[in-house]
Every structure is written in C-alpha cells, then in structure tokens.
Amino acid sequence: MEHNREFEIDGNSNPIQISRLALDIGGSLIKLVYFSRNSGDDEDPPKDKVGVSNGVNGRLHFAKFETAKINDCLEFISANKLFLGGGFQHQENCTNDRRFIKATGGGAYKFSELFKEKLDISLEKEDEMDCLVMGANFLLKAANQEAFTYLNGQKEFVQIDHNDLYPYLLVNIGSGVSMIKVDGYGKYERVSGTSVGGGTFWGLGKLLTKCQSFDELLELSHQGNNRAIDTLVGDIYGGMDYSKVGLSSTTIASSFGKAISDNKELEDYKPEDISRSLLRMISNNIGQISYLNALRFGLKRIFFGGFFIRGHSYTMDTIAVAVHFWSKGEAKAMFLRHEGFLGALGAFMSYESPSPDNLVVNQMVPLPVNASLVTDTNFDTLKGDLNGTESIRCSIY
Numbered sequence: 001m002e003h004n005r006e007f008e009i010d011g012n013s014n015p016i017q018i019s020r021l022a023l024d025i026g027g028s029l030i031k032l033v034y035f036s037r038n039s040g041d042d043e044d045p046p047k048d049k050v051g052v053s054n055g056v057n058g059r060l061h062f063a064k065f066e067t068a069k070i071n072d073c074l075e076f077i078s079a080n081k082l083f084l085g086g087g088f089q090h091q092e093n094c095t096n097d098r099r100f101i102k103a104t105g106g107g108a109y110k111f112s113e114l115f116k117e118k119l120d121i122s123l124e125k126e127d128e129m130d131c132l133v134m135g136a137n138f139l140l141k142a143a144n145q146e147a148f149t150y151l152n153g154q155k156e157f158v159q160i161d162h163n164d165l166y167p168y169l170l171v172n173i174g175s176g177v178s179m180i181k182v183d184g185y186g187k188y189e190r191v192s193g194t195s196v197g198g199g200t201f202w203g204l205g206k207l208l209t210k211c212q213s214f215d216e217l218l219e220l221s222h223q224g225n226n227r228a229i230d231t232l233v234g235d236i237y238g239g240m241d242y243s244k245v246g247l248s249s250t251t252i253a254s255s256f257g258k259a260i261s262d263n264k265e266l267e268d269y270k271p272e273d274i275s276r277s278l279l280r281m282i283s284n285n286i287g288q289i290s291y292l293n294a295l296r297f298g299l300k301r302i303f304f305g306g307f308f309i310r311g312h313s314y315t316m317d318t319i320a321v322a323v324h325f326w327s328k329g330e331a332k333a334m335f336l337r338h339e340g341f342l343g344a345l346g347a348f349m350s351y352e353s354p355s356p357d358n359l360v361v362n363q364m365v366p367l368p369v370n371a372s373l374v375t376d377t378n379f380d381t382l383k384g385d386l387n388g389t390e391s392i393r394c395s396i397y
C-alpha cells in the first residue's frame with residue numbers, strides 16, 4: 001500500500017489534528033491532500049495587517065493510492081479519521097460531525113456511492129479542469145522552487161514572474177492527457193487532449209513486459225536501449241542522415257518499427273528495451289502535440305503536470321527535447337514539483353472562502369483558501385520524485 005508517512009502523533013506525543021481532506025480520484029490514481037494542524041505553539045502564528053493572529057498553522061500532506069485499490073484508500077481515510085473536519089476557528093459551518101469531502105476527477109462520480117456506503121461520507125464534487133488550473137495557479141504563485149526546466153540532464157528552477165505568468169499551456173499527463181490554455185484564475189479553456197498518455201504507457205507496458213508495477217516498468221526503462229526496437233532514420237537511409245529535411249541518422253523514424261522486419265517474437269526483445277521505446281514514444285508524442293497547441297495560441301510557456309512524469313529524468317528530457325526541437329527553442333517545457341497533485345490541491349482550495357481581511361496577509365496568494373507556503377527542504381532533487389513524501393508548511397485563514 002502506498003501512502004504517506006506517520007502523522008497521528010507529533011514529536012511531542014500530541015495527537016495531530018487533521019482537518020480538511022480533498023481527493024482527486026483519477027483513472028489510475030487517487031490523490032489525497034490533507035491538512036494537519038500544528039499541535040504546539042512551536043511556530044509563530046500568522047498575523048493579519050493589524051498584527052492579530054487569525055490563522056491556523058500546519059502542514060499539507062500528500063498521499064496516493066491506485067484507483068484499483070480504492071479500498072486501501074478508504075481504510076486509510078477511516079483509520080486516520082481524515083474525514084473529521086473541525087479545528088478551524090474561522091470556518092463558520094465547520095462542525096466535528098460533518099461528513100463531506102471535496103473531491104474531483106471522474107472517480108468523484110464513479111465512487112460516490114461507495115464512499116457513502118463504506119464511510120458515510122458525501123463527496124462534494126468539484127470540476128476536474130477547474131481544480132487542475134486552480135492547483136497549478138496556486139503552486140506557481142505561492143510555492144518557491146515549484147517549476148523547473150530539464151534539459152540535458154540539468155534541472156533548473158524557474159523564477160516565476162507573477163506579472164508575466166499568463167497565458168500558459170498546462171499539460172496534465174494522467175491516464176489520458178488534457179491540454180489547457182490558462183489565462184488567469186478560473187480563466188481557462190481546454191484546447192486539446194490525447195488518449196495516448198500515462199495509462200497507455202502503463203497499460204501497454206504491462207502487457208508487453210509483464211511488469212507488475214508502474215515503478216518497475218519505469219525502472220526498467222533506465223537500462224533499456226530503444227534502438228533495439230525503434231527504426232532510426234539511419235536504419236532506413238543506410239546509416240546516413242536525411243539532412244535535406246533536417247533528420248539526423250539517429251532520429252527515430254518509426255517507434256517500434258524494427259518489430260516488423262526483425263522476424264522476432266515478443267520474447268526475443270528485452271523488456272527494458274520495450275519499456276524505453278514505449279516511454280520515449282509516448283513522451284515524444286505528448287511533447288510534440290503540446291508544442292503544436294502552444295503554437296496554435298502563441299504560448300511560450302508549457303507546464304507539464306500529472307503523475308505520468310514522476311520526476312523521471314528520461315521522461316522529462318524527452319518531453320523537453322521535443323518541445324525544444326519543434327519550437328526551434330522558442331517554447332519552454334517546464335515541470336512541476338507537485339506534478340501529480342494539482343487537481344487534489346485545487347479541490348482542497350475549493351473549501352469556503354476566507355474573509356476579505358485575511359487576504360491582505362498573503363496578498364501574493366489570491367485564493368479561496370488563503371495559504372502561505374514554505375516548502376520543506378527534504379525534497380530529493382536528484383531522485384526528483386515527490387511521490388507523496390513531502391509536506392508543505394502552511395497557514396490557513
């Protein structure tokens with residue numbers, strides 16, 4: 001079972017109060033974002049403009065489960081009493097016995113009855129695209145070191161200019177892929193999508209390699225060589241470049257093309273080579289379609305989210321190279337540290353609005369839930385995968 005670290009007891013053996021849980025139930029994964037209130041007075045309480053403390057300090061936690069194992073998720077919520085609200089002095093309609101959770105993604109509809117039946121919880125549904133955009137805007141505005149570029153194995157955090165953020169293209173690579181032109185808070189249009197996404201990589205990979213987990217498939221791709229199965233331009237052109245149209249001999253002419261002429265069975269190919277080809281094919285395709293959509297609307301910035309990416313270097317490199325190649329360096333692919341949690345964060349933020357006074361304290365964060373973020377430093381930049389183990393210190397008003 002994949003989930004987050006221990007959180008029931010803090011360092012002083014005080015029970016940690018969990019308030020506010022939001023879910024994003026997707027085709028492949030269920031993402032949870034929940035807030036634990038600090039139990040001690042170990043941090044300065046947030047103050048408003050006249051110096052009055054009025055917020056709640058705590059941490060945002062992240063966890064994920066496979067949608068196919070939704071019962072594990074229900075058990076996790078139940079065992080840790082994540083559905084109990086309360087703990088916020090400033091929420092008017094907050095009572096300890098309220099039994100609803102904000103939820104987004106298709107599963108918020110599909111599993112509504114299951115939550116009611118098993119946990120007696122109603123899922124309050126929020127639109128998936130609204131939540132993705134809300135989550136992305138929030139992170140880009142509020143979190144330090146959220147967006148980064150990845151080229152030639154080099155990760156570089158991008159300083160976001162808040163006055164020059166919009167418009168941008170948000171590409172969410174989940175089971176399928178959504179491409180959204182974002183013009184501001186709540187201002188967006190889903191301009192395209194493709195069914196060739198994370199579900200395709202994992203689904204085809206599972207069939208072709210017999211891998212038992214996504215992580216195993218991803219790990220395999222590290223050791224593979226896509227040339228064993230992809231047809232390169234050089235394979236067709238007798239080792240030469242097709243320079244007239246700018247294709248080098250090493251460019252992939254046809255993904256999986258060698259399988260036609262090799263006269264081999266599936267078993268004759270190494271699973272690691274298959275995994276690598278598959279990852280490259282899908283990442284490259286998404287990078288290319290993203291660029292074409294950016295071109296359609298004259299967008300220079302493309303942010304990629306969704307759990308397909310998993311902070312994986314080869315995936316990011318392939319996407320970034322595709323965007324760089326097709327745009328001739330004009331457009332920039334950027335990745336998000338909280339890539340898989342955009343929708344869940346958006347749902348989390350769709351709880352009730354704060355009072356106008358509280359907006360002043362965090363004026364950089366003009367959001368329904370007024371939160372000031374200080375991200376932890378325990379993010380492993382080499383491994384690059386947040387994977388539900390990082391929490392965010394924040395204050396909710």
Ligand SMILES: Nc1ncnc2c1ncn2[C@@H]1O[C@H](COP(=O)(O)OP(=O)(O)O)[C@@H](O)[C@H]1O
Binds near residue numbers: 028105198340
């Ligand atoms: N542990 C995992 N189990 C299954 N799929 C994973 C895992 N980690 C990453 N993935 C990839 O992430 C995709 C799901 O991404 P996500 O953004 O959660 O989308 P969705 O909302 O459709 O579930 C999967 O299709 C798969 O490619």
Ligand SMILES: CC(C)(COP(=O)(O)O)[C@@H](O)C(=O)NCCC(=O)O
Binds near residue numbers: 105106128177195
């Ligand atoms: C239907 C979806 C929005 C569901 O989101 P997901 O669970 O994949 O994150 C997504 O799978 C999608 O955008 N698919 C591509 C459909 C298309 O535009 O062809």
